[in-house]
Each structure stands twice: as structure tokens, then as C-alpha cells.
Amino acid sequence: MRTLIKNGTVVTSSNEYVADVLIKDEKIVQIGNNIDGTFDKIVDAKGKYILPGGVDQHVHFSFEFNGAKVRGFESSASAAVGGTTTVIEFVNQVKGKGLVDSIEDYRKANADGIASVDYSFHSVMTDPRPEVFEEIPELAKAGYPTMKLFMAYKGMFFHADDDAILKALMIAKDAGITVMVHAENADAIDVLQKQLVAEGKIEPYSHALSRPPIVEAEATRRAIYLAELAEAPLYVVHVSCKEALDEVSKAFNSGLPIKGETCSHYLVLDESNLAKPNFEGAKYVCSPALRTPEHFDALWNGITRGSLNAVSSDHCGFDWKEQKHMGKDDFRNIPNGAPGLQNRLGVLWTYGVEKGKITRSQLVDIYATTPAKNNGLDYCKGTIEIGYDADIVIYDPNCKSIISNKDSLHGVDYCPYEGMEQIGRVEKVFLRGNMTVDEGKFIGKEGQGKLIKGNPFGLMYKL
Numbered sequence: 001m002r003t004l005i006k007n008g009t010v011v012t013s014s015n016e017y018v019a020d021v022l023i024k025d026e027k028i029v030q031i032g033n034n035i036d037g038t039f040d041k042i043v044d045a046k047g048k049y050i051l052p053g054g055v056d057q058h059v060h061f062s063f064e065f066n067g068a069k070v071r072g073f074e075s076s077a078s079a080a081v082g083g084t085t086t087v088i089e090f091v092n093q094v095k096g097k098g099l100v101d102s103i104e105d106y107r108k109a110n111a112d113g114i115a116s117v118d119y120s121f122h123s124v125m126t127d128p129r130p131e132v133f134e135e136i137p138e139l140a141k142a143g144y145p146t147m148k149l150f151m152a153y154k155g156m157f158f159h160a161d162d163d164a165i166l167k168a169l170m171i172a173k174d175a176g177i178t179v180m181v182h183a184e185n186a187d188a189i190d191v192l193q194k195q196l197v198a199e200g201k202i203e204p205y206s207h208a209l210s211r212p213p214i215v216e217a218e219a220t221r222r223a224i225y226l227a228e229l230a231e232a233p234l235y236v237v238h239v240s241c242k243e244a245l246d247e248v249s250k251a252f253n254s255g256l257p258i259k260g261e262t263c264s265h266y267l268v269l270d271e272s273n274l275a276k277p278n279f280e281g282a283k284y285v286c287s288p289a290l291r292t293p294e295h296f297d298a299l300w301n302g303i304t305r306g307s308l309n310a311v312s313s314d315h316c317g318f319d320w321k322e323q324k325h326m327g328k329d330d331f332r333n334i335p336n337g338a339p340g341l342q343n344r345l346g347v348l349w350t351y352g353v354e355k356g357k358i359t360r361s362q363l364v365d366i367y368a369t370t371p372a373k374n375n376g377l378d379y380c381k382g383t384i385e386i387g388y389d390a391d392i393v394i395y396d397p398n399c400k401s402i403i404s405n406k407d408s409l410h411g412v413d414y415c416p417y418e419g420m421e422q423i424g425r426v427e428k429v430f431l432r433g434n435m436t437v438d439e440g441k442f443i444g445k446e447g448q449g450k451l452i453k454g455n456p457f458g459l460m461y462k463l
Contacts, residue, residue: 001023001024001025001040001041001433002022002023002024002037002038002039002040002041003022003023003039003040003041003042003043003390003430003433003435004020004021004022004023004035004037004039004041004042004043005020005021005022005023005043005045005050005392005394006020006021006035006042006043006044006045006046007020007044007045007046008021008045008046008048008049008050008394009045009048009049009050010031010049010050010384011049011050011051011360011361011363011364011384012052012361012364012369012383012384012385013361013362013364013365013368013369013370013383014361015361016049016360016361018033019031019032019033019050020032020033020034020035021050021384021392022035022037022039023390023392023430023433024433025433026389026390026432026433026434027387027388027389027390027432027433028384028385028386028387028388028389028390028392029386029387030386031384031385031386041435043394043428045394047396047398048394048395048396048397048427049360049394049395049397050384050392050393050394050395051083051364051368051384051392051393051394051395052364052368052369052381052382052383052384052388052391052392052393053083053084053085053086053368053381053389053391053392053393053429053430053431054079054082054083054084054085054086054344054345054367054368054371054393055084055085055086055087055088055367055368055371055372055375055377055381055382056079056084056086056087056088056312056313056315056341056344056367056371057088057261057310057312057371057374057375058088058090058237058238058261058263058312058313058314058315059079059087059088059089059090059312059313059314059315059316059341060089060090060314060315060316060317060337061073061075061076061087061089061110061111061317062089062090062091062092062106062110063090063316063337065318065335065336066326066333066335068318068322068323068326068335070316070317070318070337071317071339071410071411071412072110072114073089073110073111073114073115073116073119073449074114074411074446075317075409075410075411076114076115076116076117076119076341076449077116077117077409077442077444077446078339078341078342078408078409078410078411079116079117079341079342080116080117080429080431080436080437080442080444081342081409081426081429081437081440081441081442082341082342082343082344082345082346082426083344083345083346083367083393083395083426083429084117084313084341084344084345084367085117085118085381085391085393085429085431086117086118086119086120086372086377086381086391086452087115087117087118087119087120087341088119088120088121088122088146088371088375089111089119089120089121089122090121090122090124090148091103091106091107091121091122091123091124092124092126092157092158093123093124093125093126093127093132094126094127095126095127095157096127097127098132098135098138099123099125099132099135099136099138099139099147100123100135100138100139100142100144102123103121103123103142103144104142106121107121107451111449111451112451113447114446114447115446115447115448115449115450116436116442116444116445116446116447116448116449117431117436117448117449118381118389118391118431118432118449118450118451118452119449119450119451119452120143120144120375120377120451120452120453120454121144122144122146122147122148122180122375123139123144123146123147123148124147124148124149124150124158125147125148125149125160125164125168126157126158128160128163128164128167128168133167133168133171134171136168136171136172136175136177137171137174137175137177139175139177140175140176140177140456142453143453143454143455144453144454145176145177145178145375145376145454145455145456145457145458146177146178146179146180146235146374146375146376146454146458147168147172147177147178147179147180148179148180148181148182148237149164149165149168149179149180149181149182150181150182151165151181151182151183151184151185151186151219151222151223152182152183152184152185152186152189152219152287153186154186154187154189154190155190159186162222162226165179165181165223165226166226166229166230169226169227169229169230169232169234170230170232172232173230173231173232173233175456176455176456176457176458176461177456178233178235178374178375178458178460178461179227179232179233179234179235180234180235180236180237181219181223181234181235181236181237182237182238182287183216183219183220183222183223183236183237183244184211184215184216184219184287184288185215185216185218185219185222188214188215188218189210189211189215192209192210192211192212192215193206193210193332196209196210196331197330197332202329202330202331203275203281203331204274204275204276204279204281204282204284204285204327204331204334205271205274205275205281205331206331207274207285207289207331207334208271208274208289208290208291210289210331211287211288211289213240213241213242213243213244213291213295214243216239216240216241216243216244216288217241217243217244217246217247220236220239220244220247220248221247223236224247224248224251224256224258227256227258228251228256232257233257233258233460233461233463234256234257234258234460235258235259235260235261235374235460236248236258236259236260236261237260237261237312237314238261238262238263238266238288238312238314239260239261239262239266239299239302239308240262240263240266240288240289240290240291240295240299241288241291241295241298242294242295242298242299244260244288245260245298245299245302245307245308248260248302248307248308249302249305249307252306252307252463253307257460257461257463258460259306259307259308259309259460259463260302260307260308260309261308261309261310261311261312262299262302262303262308262311262312263311263312263313263314263340264311264312264313264340264343264344264347264348265286265290265314265338265340265416265417266288266290266291266295266299267296267299267300267311267347267348267351267352268296268347268351268417268420269284269290269416269417270290270291270292270293270296271289271290271291271292273290273416274289274290279324279325279328282320282324282325282327282328282331282334283320283324283338283414283416284338284416285324285327285331285334285335285336285337285338286314286316286336286337286338287336287337300352300357300358303357303358303362303366304357304358304362308366309365309366309370309374309459310366310367310370310371310374311344311348311366311367312344312371313340313341313343313344314337314338314340315337315338315339315340315341315410316336316337316338316339317337317339317410317411317412318335318337318338318412319412319413319414320412320413320414321413323335338416339408339410339412339414339415339416340416340417341410342408342409342410343403343415343417344367345363345367345393345395345426346403346422346424346425346426347417347420347422348363348366348367349363349395349397349422349423349424350420350421350422350423350424354423364383368381368382368383369382369383370382370459373458373459374458374459374460375454375458376454376455376456376457376458377452377454377455378458378459379455380452381452389432389433390430390432390433391430391431391432392428392429392430393426393428393429393430394426394427394428394429395424395425395426395427396424396425396427397423397424398424399423399424399425400421400422400423401421401422401425402419402420402421402422403415403417403418403419403420403421403422404418404419405418409442425440426440427439427440431444431448431449432450434448436448
């Protein structure tokens with residue numbers, strides 16, 4: 001199968017240029033002008049941008065909270081129509097089971113033959129027994145070179161204390177495993193939550209009051225100290241506020257291999273959404289909490305200066321009507337997380353590129369190229385280059401629309417970006433050379449995604 005995409009503007013993380021792109025079977029085989037030959041399909045991309053398929057390094061298809069479970073890989077077509085062709089899911093270690101076995105068992109039951117885009121996995125250590133620490137190097141051999149530890153959520157089975165984090169950092173560094181942390185002070189949050197409930201402040205807005213920026217900044221600083229002690233790289237996920245960003249920036253600027261990501265919602269949604277009446281605010285309960293608008297510019301600046309090297313969706317598809325309402329009488333019982341996988345590219349283009357906060361090349365870098373590097377997938381994903389997987393997005397910048405859940409494939413009953421303007425649209429998407437989105441509609445099939453394993457010693461080890 002030979003497909004020619006012609007006349008479009010190719011955008012990479014370093015430049016952009018008008019060129020044709022030739023796909024043979026699943027790979028990009030030629031990039032140039034006026035490519036000749038016989039083709040099975042010709043796509044004219046004149047006036048449009050040819051982007052690499054996005055890599056979303058932070059999604060949740062298996063998260064559970066008090067019996068409520070998010071939408072799984074059966075909803076991953078939402079990634080494709082949003083311009084993302086590879087997702088990386090977090091898999092919690094099953095108590096009494098190993099790190100690798102937990103991923104493999106989950107993969108076989110929940111992703112293989114179901115995913116509509118390519119996929120990989122992060123391990124989440126939840127059962128820090130001595131033999132589990134000894135198993136950390138096996139993650140690299142299995143193709144899963146990243147591991148996440150939760151500093152937040154006191155009393156939950158996946159909470160990790162400083163002892164576990166330090167031990168993991170010490171062992172992971174020699175194996176090339178990048179340790180990621182969800183940085184919030186669990187004890188401080190617990191105290192504030194109990195105090196608010198005692199005062200009768202049970203509404204969704206209290207979620208933000210219980211998780212102020214200082215609890216994120218403190219945990220970020222503490223995690224950095226632990227990484228310094230272990231002499232290991234550290235990656236801070238979903239940085240949401242200026243104070244936490246300052247800690248990451250100071251560490252990186254001092255020469256430490258420490259960086260972070262932010263998420264699309266932290267760049268455009270603020271905490272006032274949590275105060276919406278009729279329990280609408282529950283739709284915006286995520287952790288860390290949404291912040292006040294003055295944090296937006298700080299985060300955009302963190303992207304342009306390089307302290308934040310990726311923007312993820314932190315997609316977590318809980319329904320509002322049933323699942324979010326579990327916390328109607330106590331905000332602590334609202335499942336944390338919001339859908340956003342389908343909206344990531346559109347939000348970044350509309351409120352980043354079109355507002356002059358980032359360039360098109362910077363967009364490609366933070367939504368595709370560097371996420372692939374962070375996770376050891378840059379041998380085949382994240383850029384338009386000969387020999388790479390033909391994961392390609394044709395983006396039409398001339399369309400305008402209003403974001404609505406009626407157009408979503410997330411499979412949940414709301415969209416946090418409802419009513420916001422979107423400039424441009426994902427017109428076509430190729431997944432390993434196969435057209436899976438056409439005219440903005442998913443035309444692929446469930447199960448077409450495949451496992452993509454990562455190499456150890458990713459970008460964090462090269463800083």
C-alpha cells in the first residue's frame with residue numbers, strides 16, 4: 001500500500017516546510033517535493049498542516065474510585081479523532097502481584113484487541129515489598145521504562161510514602177527507569193478536607209480549597225530533594241501552578257535532570273468552574289485542582305522555557321450524572337478526573353498557537369515529539385521522519401467550531417471544554433499508514449491499535 005500526501009506544510013519540532021510525504025505500508029519512506037510514482041491513494045493537503053500523530057503520555061482507562069470505574073480502551077477512538085495516535089496508560093500494581101505481571105495481565109484483558117490507537121504503559125507501584133523493589137529493573141526489560149508513585153491520596157492503596165519513593169529512585173536510576181510523581185502533600189490535604197467538612201463546606205468548590213498550590217509546591221520540592229539524594233532523574237506529572245513550576249524550574253536550571261508536564265485543562269480552565277451551580281462544579285474536580293487564571297501565563301512560560309516539556313490530557317472518563325454524584329453530600333467522594341483526550345490538540349492549537357503563546361513547532365514538540373522521547377518511544381513515534389511509523393495528522397486551520405460533548409467519542413456525559421471555541425480541526429489521521437479518521441470522523445476499527453514498547457534511559461537521562 002503506497003499513499004502520497006502532497007502539497008501540505010510539514011511541521012516538526014524544529015521547523016516547517018511544504019513537502020510531499022510518501023507512506024509505504026506502515027512507514028514513512030520518502031519526504032520531498034514532486035514525488036513521482038504509482039500510488040494506491042493520493043491525499044491533497046494544500047493549505048493544511050501535516051503533523052505527527054500525537055503521543056499522550058498521561059491517560060487513565062483503568063482508574064477506579066469507590067467502585068466507580070472510568071471508560072476503558074473501548075473509548076480510545078476519541079484519541080484518534082483528536083489527533084492522538086499513541087496513548088500511555090497507568091496500570092496500578094495488583095496487591096500481591098508483580099509490577100510486570102500486573103501490566104501484562106491488564107494489557108491482555110483490557111487493551112489488546114480493543115484499543116483503537118497504539119498504546120504503552122506506565123507501572124504504578126502500590127505494594128512496596130522488598131521483592132517488588134528488586135523487580136523494578138525488569139520493567140525495562142519488559143519494555144515499560146517508566147514508573148509512577150502517588151504522593152497524594154492519604155489512606156488510598158496506591159499512596160506512596162517518602163521511604164518508597166527514595167528506594168524506587170535509587171534502584172530505578174541504574175535500570176534506566178524514569179520515576180514519575182504525583183506531587184501533593186497527602187497529610188496536609190487530609191487535614192484541610194476534614195476541616196472543611198466539619199465547617200459544612202461540602203460543595204465541589206471545597207475541592208480547590210483543600211488542595212491549594214502550596215500543597216503541590218511542598219511535595220514537588222520534597223520529591224526533588226529525594227531525587228537529589230538518590231542522584232536520579234525525576235519527572236513531575238500534571239504541574240498545575242506557578243509555585244510547583246518554580247520548584248521544577250529551579251531544579252532544572254541548577255543542572256538536575258528534573259522536568260515536568262502540564263495538562264491542557266490547567267492552561268485554559270480555572271477554579272471558578274468548580275463553583276458552578278446545581279453540582280455542575282463536580283465536572284471539574286481533578287487533582288491537582290484547577291487554579292486561578294494568573295497561573296495560566298506561568299504554565300505557558302514554563303512550556304516555552306522548557307521546564308515543562310509535554311502537555312498531556314490526564315484523560316479520566318467518569319460520568320457526571322451517576323459517578324460524580326457519589327460526592328453530592330461530600331466533595332471528598334467525587335471521583336477525581338475529567339475527560340479530555342479528544343480535545344488536547346484542539347485546545348493547544350486554539351489557545352496556544354492562535355493566541356501566540358507557542359509556535360506550531362512548539363506544539364508538535366509538546367504534544368508528540370518530546371512525549372515520545374520521555375517514554376523511550378522516539379525510535380518510531382513522535383515525528384515525521386523517514387523510517388518512522390506513518391502516524392500522521394492533517395490539520396485544517398481554517399475551520400472554526402464550538403466544542404460540544406455531542407461530538408465526543410469519550411463515552412461520558414459531559415465535556416469540560418463545553419462551549420469553548422476551537423480553531424481548526426483534525427481532518428484526517430493515519431495510524432501506521434492506515435487512514436483511521438476522514439473528514440473528522442472515525443473510520444477505523446476497534447482493536448487496530450498495537451502495543452508499542454519503550455526503551456529505557458529515555459530523555460530524562462540525557463538532560
